[in-house]
Structures are given as C-alpha cells and as structure tokens.
Amino acid sequence: MAPAAAVLSNYEEEEIVRPVADFSPSLWGDRFHSFSLDNQVAGKYAQEIETLKEQTRSMLMSAASGTTTTTLTLAEKLNLIDIVERLGIAYHFEKQIDDMLDQIYNTDPNFEGLEYNDLCILSLQFRLLRQHGYNISPKILSRFRDANGKFKESLSDDVKGLLNLYEASHVRTHGEDILEEALAFSTAHLESAAPHLKSPLSKQVTHALEQSLHKSIPRVETRYFISIYEEEELKNDILLRFAKLDFNVLQMLNKQELSEVSRWWKDLDFVTTLPYARDRAVECYFWTVGVYSEPQYSQARVMLAMTIAMISIVDDTFDAYGIVKELEVYTDAIQRWDISQINRLPDYMKISYKALLDLYNDYEKELSNDGRSSVVHYAKERMKEIVRNYFVEAKWFIEGYMPPVSEYLSNALATSTYYLLTTTSYLGMKCANKEDIEWLDKNPKILEANVTLCRVIDDIATYEVEKSRG
Structure with missing residues (x-):
C-alpha cells in the first residue's frame, strides 16, 4: 500500500462526493441509559x-x-x-x-x-x-x-x-x-x-x-x-x-447489560461525530440475547453487543461515507493495529479507529482477570480479515466489477460478519478456552456451512435495500 501522505495529498483540496446512506434514526433514544436495579x-x-x-x-x-x-x-x-x-x-x-x-x-x-x-x-x-x-x-x-x-x-x-x-x-x-x-x-x-x-x-x-x-x-x-x-x-x-420469576430476574439482568451498552455507546457519541453511521446499539444487544440467554453469559452478551455495534460503524464507513483512497489508508491502519497509525487518517476516521482499538484493549483488561486475555488476539484477527474484505468490496463497487459467484462468496463470507461474531461470542464465555477458539479460527466445515447460509439469506433479504442505496 502507498504511504498515507501520498494517498491523501491527491484529493485534500478536491470536492469529495460521498456515498452517504440515509439511515433512519434510532427508535430508542436514551430509554435504557439509566436503568437501576432494585436490589430489594x-x-x-x-x-x-x-x-x-x-x-x-x-x-x-x-x-x-x-x-x-x-x-x-x-x-x-x-x-x-x-x-x-x-x-x-x-x-x-x-x-x-x-x-x-x-x-x-x-x-x-x-x-x-x-x-x-x-x-x-x-x-x-x-x-x-x-x-x-x-x-x-x-x-x-x-x-x-x-x-x-x-x-x-x-x-x-x-x-x-x-x-x-x-x-x-x-x-x-x-x-x-x-x-x-x-x-x-x-x-x-x-x-x-x-x-x-x-x-x-x-x-x-x-x-x-x-x-x-x-x-x-x-x-x-x-x-x-x-x-x-x-x-x-x-x-x-x-x-x-x-x-415467571426466572424470566423477570433475567429481564432485569438484560436491562442492566443493555444500560451498560447504551452508556458506552452514548459516551462514544457517534451519533454526533459520525452522523453517516447507523445508531443501532439496542438492536445489536437484542441480537446477542438470541445467541445466549443464560445469566452466566452476561459478560459475553455485553462484549458481543459492543462488537456488533462497532462493526456497524466500520461497515458504514466503507459503505456509506468513505472514498476509496481514505478506505485504503483505513484498511492498512487496522491491519497494523497500532494507535500511532491514527495520524495517517482523516479526522472522521480517527474517531472510529481509536474507539475500535480502545474496545479491544478493554476486552484484554477484562479477560485478564480470568487469565484469558490471549484469546482476544483471535477476535482482532477476525476484525482485520473483515476490514480487508470490506475494502475489496468497496473497490469492486467503485470499479463497477461484477465478480463470479465463487469469487464473491470467497470474499463475502467474511463480510457477512459471522466469522467475526462467532469468534467474538466465545470471548466472554468462561467455558470457552483457547483450544476452542483455535478450532474456530480454522473455519471448520460446520462454521463455514452456517456462515454461507447466513450470507446468502442476508443477501436475499437485503437485496432491494442495498440496491437502492447503491
């Protein structure tokens, strides 16, 4: 990849036309920010x-x-x-x-x-x-x-x-x-x-x-x-x-978790600083309850919800705002995964880049209490993979290239996010050890089959919307 300065200098003074998507605002507002558990x-x-x-x-x-x-x-x-x-x-x-x-x-x-x-x-x-x-x-x-x-x-x-x-x-x-x-x-x-x-x-x-x-x-x-x-x-x-009682107790726990995710999201203030992106933290959390609902997976739900919300920002940066020269630098910076790379980026990209690295640093600190911080490495690698593949899709779109199905799927399985999310879902599960995550990292057939299914179903379900947005 070319040095950042060489990439950016070519268009700094140009008027940039961005592919801004028109996402609807969040339905939830601040509804879940201030939940307080009644201990009695x-x-x-x-x-x-x-x-x-x-x-x-x-x-x-x-x-x-x-x-x-x-x-x-x-x-x-x-x-x-x-x-x-x-x-x-x-x-x-x-x-x-x-x-x-x-x-x-x-x-x-x-x-x-x-x-x-x-x-x-x-x-x-x-x-x-x-x-x-x-x-x-x-x-x-x-x-x-x-x-x-x-x-x-x-x-x-x-x-x-x-x-x-x-x-x-x-x-x-x-x-x-x-x-x-x-x-x-x-x-x-x-x-x-x-x-x-x-x-x-x-x-x-x-x-x-x-x-x-x-x-x-x-x-x-x-x-x-x-x-x-x-x-x-x-x-x-x-x-x-x-x-009934068990449902109510779990629901209170879910509200606590959602409150934590909502406060984290509000503190990031992406709604103000990155208005092109989706504001979907509540929906991201709801998705995790479908993955695992038991109380012992509380930490896992919070971590997975934050990851889904963060990848939505990265995804929208590629699909709904960034231009190819910026995205090339952004992709390279994420591959290097070093905060010193932030100075290479346009101002708006610095916001999500720092938030992304901070999030995974927080994961490592949190999991270090159980001696499991090393497993975060595998989630980082999945994030790098999905960003590389996002960039491939961005270039395809800019160049008007229509790949064959086999070529499309080889790239799109990662951009479905399911490799990333499956690995991330293991992070907060104390019962999941390094060997389990290493097994996932090899893309076993059962995982690849499920990811393929999810990718194709997602494409069928969202085709019209994606087409209307370009």
Missing part, C-alpha cells in the same frame, strides 16, 4: 427462586428414578421435559434432563413399545432426543404411513399429535424425505384445523405455523409460552411461578 426486589425474587428450583429439581429427579408416589408414564415424562424447556428454566437442570432422556432412550432404544403408536409421544420424543444430540433415525415415523407410503389421513383428528409432528419435522437434515413429507402433511392439516380449535391449543397451532419452536428466539418463545401455559387446565403451578 431482586433479592426477594432470588430467595423464592431457590425454593422453587429445589422443588423442580426433586420433581425431575423423581421422574427419572421412578420414585414418585405415582409412576409417571412416558408421555408425562416427555411433557415434563418439554414444558421445563419451553418455560425457559431448563438451564438450571441440564444434568437432570440429560439423565431423564438417557433413561427414556435406553429403556427402549428401538421404539418397540406400544406407546410409540401414539403420534404425539413418538414425535415429541424424536424431537427432544434429536435436540439433545441423539442420532435418531426418522424411519421410526414409518409406522404412521399407509400402504401407499403416505401419512395416514386418520391422523388428521389428532391435532396435538400433528403439532408435535410439525415441530419434529423442523429438526430434519438433508435427504430426510419422510420429515419433508411430515412437514407438508402436518402443515396442511394444522392450517385446516386451526380455525376450529379452542384456546390455548388454537393459539399454539397458529403460533407454531408462523414460527416453529426449533427456529425461534428462545427468550421470545419463553415469554410467549408462559402466557399459553397459564391457560392450561392441568398446568403445574410450581413450574409456572418459577418460570
């Missing part, structure tokens, strides 16, 4: 939660061991697990749930019992086992097909069974035709039945058809299911109360 309320909730947690733990352990006064049926065990998970409290009982599922699976690994002639039971067990890592063949659903290989029309009267079959069909993998057929069959019959059902089943069916459980955002789904479960005649009051 939080303490009261915490005490009751501990009591309810132990009652629920005993419930699950008894169900697994068969030591309850009345031995639970298979259907009751599966429903208990399903309800605990849908209510958003399963993270308290991972071992107990794993033990229950292991016991259920080992009791009849070939699904030969008469209870598996029940569509509801078999579909629910299939989904739960798959979601917990069991390699279950979908061929077990063949018993519900007729002589012509079609799902039996008599199943259309079993709405709960169809609903569970529908949810089970969403954990399919490539080539599992029977689950593709199950999806089409269950969807058609649920759509037909929905207008004639009573609440809460009608609400569940309508909601599921709009958004399957497997593809939902966990905390949003939890809030929805709490309301649905409250309408159930046979609801468990202990579980319901526990779920």
Whole structure:
C-alpha cells in the first residue's frame, strides 16, 4: 500500500462526493441509559427462586428414578421435559434432563413399545432426543404411513399429535424425505384445523405455523409460552411461578447489560461525530440475547453487543461515507493495529479507529482477570480479515466489477460478519478456552456451512435495500 501522505495529498483540496446512506434514526433514544436495579426486589425474587428450583429439581429427579408416589408414564415424562424447556428454566437442570432422556432412550432404544403408536409421544420424543444430540433415525415415523407410503389421513383428528409432528419435522437434515413429507402433511392439516380449535391449543397451532419452536428466539418463545401455559387446565403451578420469576430476574439482568451498552455507546457519541453511521446499539444487544440467554453469559452478551455495534460503524464507513483512497489508508491502519497509525487518517476516521482499538484493549483488561486475555488476539484477527474484505468490496463497487459467484462468496463470507461474531461470542464465555477458539479460527466445515447460509439469506433479504442505496 502507498504511504498515507501520498494517498491523501491527491484529493485534500478536491470536492469529495460521498456515498452517504440515509439511515433512519434510532427508535430508542436514551430509554435504557439509566436503568437501576432494585436490589430489594431482586433479592426477594432470588430467595423464592431457590425454593422453587429445589422443588423442580426433586420433581425431575423423581421422574427419572421412578420414585414418585405415582409412576409417571412416558408421555408425562416427555411433557415434563418439554414444558421445563419451553418455560425457559431448563438451564438450571441440564444434568437432570440429560439423565431423564438417557433413561427414556435406553429403556427402549428401538421404539418397540406400544406407546410409540401414539403420534404425539413418538414425535415429541424424536424431537427432544434429536435436540439433545441423539442420532435418531426418522424411519421410526414409518409406522404412521399407509400402504401407499403416505401419512395416514386418520391422523388428521389428532391435532396435538400433528403439532408435535410439525415441530419434529423442523429438526430434519438433508435427504430426510419422510420429515419433508411430515412437514407438508402436518402443515396442511394444522392450517385446516386451526380455525376450529379452542384456546390455548388454537393459539399454539397458529403460533407454531408462523414460527416453529426449533427456529425461534428462545427468550421470545419463553415469554410467549408462559402466557399459553397459564391457560392450561392441568398446568403445574410450581413450574409456572418459577418460570415467571426466572424470566423477570433475567429481564432485569438484560436491562442492566443493555444500560451498560447504551452508556458506552452514548459516551462514544457517534451519533454526533459520525452522523453517516447507523445508531443501532439496542438492536445489536437484542441480537446477542438470541445467541445466549443464560445469566452466566452476561459478560459475553455485553462484549458481543459492543462488537456488533462497532462493526456497524466500520461497515458504514466503507459503505456509506468513505472514498476509496481514505478506505485504503483505513484498511492498512487496522491491519497494523497500532494507535500511532491514527495520524495517517482523516479526522472522521480517527474517531472510529481509536474507539475500535480502545474496545479491544478493554476486552484484554477484562479477560485478564480470568487469565484469558490471549484469546482476544483471535477476535482482532477476525476484525482485520473483515476490514480487508470490506475494502475489496468497496473497490469492486467503485470499479463497477461484477465478480463470479465463487469469487464473491470467497470474499463475502467474511463480510457477512459471522466469522467475526462467532469468534467474538466465545470471548466472554468462561467455558470457552483457547483450544476452542483455535478450532474456530480454522473455519471448520460446520462454521463455514452456517456462515454461507447466513450470507446468502442476508443477501436475499437485503437485496432491494442495498440496491437502492447503491
């Protein structure tokens, strides 16, 4: 790359035409800046939660061991697990749930019992086992097909069974035709039945058809299911109360985290100093709750939200304001990752450059308390990678170059941000060690496949908007 002075001197006196995008302002204002936790309320909730947690733990352990006064049926065990998970409290009982599922699976690994002639039971067990890592063949659903290989029309009267079959069909993998057929069959019959059902089943069916459980955002789904479960005649009051309190406590934690992110963002004052960029800190934080919602990942959510917000500034600098000569210097400065490079940059770029380096310095200081500061290096390298690829895309646009799909994807997988965000999501997770992040750094197939999917879906969803902005 040419020295900065040589690059900048050619246009310092020129009138510069910038590709400014017209982003809408933030909807949120200062709403989340000043949240203050009510410690008295939080303490009261915490005490009751501990009591309810132990009652629920005993419930699950008894169900697994068969030591309850009345031995639970298979259907009751599966429903208990399903309800605990849908209510958003399963993270308290991972071992107990794993033990229950292991016991259920080992009791009849070939699904030969008469209870598996029940569509509801078999579909629910299939989904739960798959979601917990069991390699279950979908061929077990063949018993519900007729002589012509079609799902039996008599199943259309079993709405709960169809609903569970529908949810089970969403954990399919490539080539599992029977689950593709199950999806089409269950969807058609649920759509037909929905207008004639009573609440809460009608609400569940309508909601599921709009958004399957497997593809939902966990905390949003939890809030929805709490309301649905409250309408159930046979609801468990202990579980319901526990779920409500736990949701409220986690929500208070989320507000604290969002307040921290919002104050950091306000202090940076990008809204004033970089008006060309998006003001989306709240949305960036919300995205992280979809990645991990459990309380032990509080630090991880904050760090990931700040990274997403920061990369939005860098992205908009490339897409919505910078010209190619400036971007060349900016790209090189970020590759060097040295605050002394700041003097090479135009004034507006100095703001985001310093903020970027400061952010990662803060990460290193924060993680040094756990002896994990060295992992920040991998996140920095991902940031450098995405900036290099942003610059390639900027040159393509300026030159009017239309790359072949293969060339585009080789560059665009990084600019999707998912390599960067996946690595960053590990930073604040104390359970993630250096070896885990080194594995990610090699772009394993599972990561590359997911990044490719996200890239293509993003391009499809944003094509019209991106085209209108140039």
